[in-house]
Amino acid sequence: MTMQRPLPVLDHLSRPFWEGCREHRLRLQKCGSCGKAQFPPGPICKHCRSSALDWITSSGHGTIYSWIVVRHPVPSDVYVKEVPYVVALVELDDGVRMPTNIVGCSPEAIGAGMEVEVSFVDINDTISLHRFQPVAQLHGKSA
Ligand SMILES: [Zn+2]
Secondary structure, three states, rough: OOOOOOOOOOOOHHHHHHHHHHHOOOOOEOOOOOOOOOOOOOOOOOOOOOEEEEEEEEEOOEEEEEEEEOOOOOHHHHHOOOOEEEEEEEEEEOOOEEEEEEEOOOOOOHOOOOEEEEEEOOOOOEEEEEOOOOHHHOOOOOO
């Protein structure tokens, strides 16, 4: 049996996020008390502990805060065809940092502060994964 890529398991906290991804919308929780956004989703606001959380759709625009380049397909060979790939922390304009992949450019071209925008890849009938790519890639401009 071939190993499959591990996929997100939806629970009552994460379901609205993944359902948003399925519709190609990047959704975040926003606090009705202090106005700050948060990710990953939680039962209360991590800033002020209010439970007045709502879901908003992010612009999906941000900058690369940090990143690593994965060159060895561990812990399994599921990712053999994908290496090298980039795992990054993107700082969204909404003020949250989101773990993700960077696509659409070579790992060597990536730098801190690079402007990126979200895109989605449909994995199956229920799961679409979010990833980011350089803004210049999306709009055909040179950086
Ligand atoms: Zn709050």
